[in-house]
Amino acid sequence: MLERVQSERTISDRAMIEIRDVTRSYGAFKALDNASLVIREGEFFSLLGPSGCGKTTLLRMIAGFDTPTSGSIAVDGQPMDGIPANRRPTNMVFQSYAIFPHLNVEQNVAYGLKRLKLQSGEEKRRVEEALAQVSLTGLGKRRATELSGGQRQRVALARALVMRPKVLLLDEPLSALDKKLREQMQVELRRLQQAVGITFVLVTHDQYEALAMSDRIAVMFGGRIAQVASPKEIYQRPVNRQVADFLGGMNFVKAEIVEENGASLVVDTLGFGRVRTDKPKTFVRHGGAATLGIRPERLRVLWDNATAKFEVAGKVVERHYFGEITHLIVEIPGLEKPLSVTETNDFGADDIPVGAPIRLAYDPEALVAMAD
């Protein structure tokens, strides 16, 4: 469904933000370490990573609230060195929303327009339009202190969008909302971005948020960019264990490289036997060992006498019920760590007894080789 929506709009190849070798040090500590990145025009781009990975620092440097220690940032072809935040073609939605408490909704949204000295009719029209975009029509006279969390977020969004920026920066905009509202806003934000066509740069530590909304994601750890790719690629072909681990569950299997050529690897594993898999572009060999990863939902329970071309057999050691899915922990002879398996409950996975023998089917395509 989302895949279909994403393909509706084509993103131009033109670079909107170019980040070149940017480093930000605080004394000996490097909040950002030699990061380079190109964000395209019209793209919904996410910076994903755990707290302290440098994603917010990078966003603040694009906005102009922080300055790179070295390296350069260009927005829309213009180098941003020395240009203060108030003269950049970017606008920001702050994590705390930063709604001006002494102004009402309308005045908040019109805040940045006041300086442009528009004709009063034009200003009013643009404010109305922005409020309509975020479904706040009719709440213009509401005081900032009388708004709910979700409404405050919409005001912050309208206030930035009304400026018609080239880039909209969003600093963990959904983290303060409850789960239900957050999921609803994810869909709305994505829809809004498609409608206005502005380049969105989102900072988040929530992998599902990044996967659901973005055209591309940069995963960051410890001030470095680990991988930049589409959500699907990041999820299915993570470049290393860290990335794989951060984006949902992943079973890791030790493997020995038997054969390596241009595009593929042949490896020997204890549980899965000899497997041929795609060699990731970024794969760097360190000796003869590698790691294979497989997502828990790519292992399927084989019922009764059903067979599959590729299967492993083991024993259920734990079972955890999650409503629509069941989480099974399966011990496989020869594997040092048991496998996690998630299975939907429509065939009765929630009734599999602990201790029962079990067979699991898998697709060798789903086994991803990665650097250790």
Added chain:
Amino acid sequence: MTAAAEGSPPLRMARARRSPLLQSEAVQGIALISPTFLYALILLVLPILVVIAHSFWTQDYLTIDHTFTLENYRIALTEPIYRDLLWRSLYISLTVSLLTVLLAYPIAYFISFHGGRQKSLWLFLITIPFWTSYLLRVMSWKVILGYNGVLNSGLMGLGIIDEPSTALLYNSSAVIITLTHAWATFAILPIFVSLEKVDRTLVEAATDLGDGPLRSFLRVTLPLSAPGVISAALIVMIPTVGDYVTPKLVGGKDGVMIANAIQAQFGKASNWPLGAALSVTTMVIVSLMAGAAVLVIRALQRLAR
């Protein structure tokens, strides 16, 4: 619901065993404030009532004539000398509060926004003048502003003036200068507190929306720190109207204020009712002025949007 209903009777009984009067929240509250309350009642409310009562009576040589009269208020409001003194007091206190706030704001702003880790050190330094008596501080202004004072000798040394200026001391300006200095701390602290409460991301948001430093200050920081400015202005204005020591010491005859006249009525002139009427009039006018100041600042705040 049921659980609560079942649970409450034993609880209530346990309470009943102790004195029920002492358990009441209202009684506890009153007990807590009563020492201060009694103190304020005896030493503040009662004297004020005595003063108000006196203002409607008449001094009859050594005794007080207790028949009701408004004559004292007629004199207080129409007699040119008292009118002038009242106006001067209001003028001085308004000027002092305006100047104090204007001078205190940048200091409070600096400490709050650029104080860094030394914030408490800065605040500590600001309170240092309070380690000496107010009288000593007024006296030191006499030394600075006097005929052979620091300022005069300094200006003469620089060749700016040929002979000592007498315009510095013993007039209303001297009172204004001294009071402004004396009350600075009382203005800095409330402004500092309200600036501390201004969310720094709001200033960033204003910058992000295109405001330079000056504009974001005028549109965000200043309106949001207005409560501190209002309290600073009131804290300075209300007591300075009735200031007595400062005009006495540095005011000379041009710097006399209403409090000096009131003191004279209660003292040398021995006309308590007139002194009382002057006091009450001043109190009422100060209250009105304080109210007006709040309204004016609120209106300015609304304009700033």
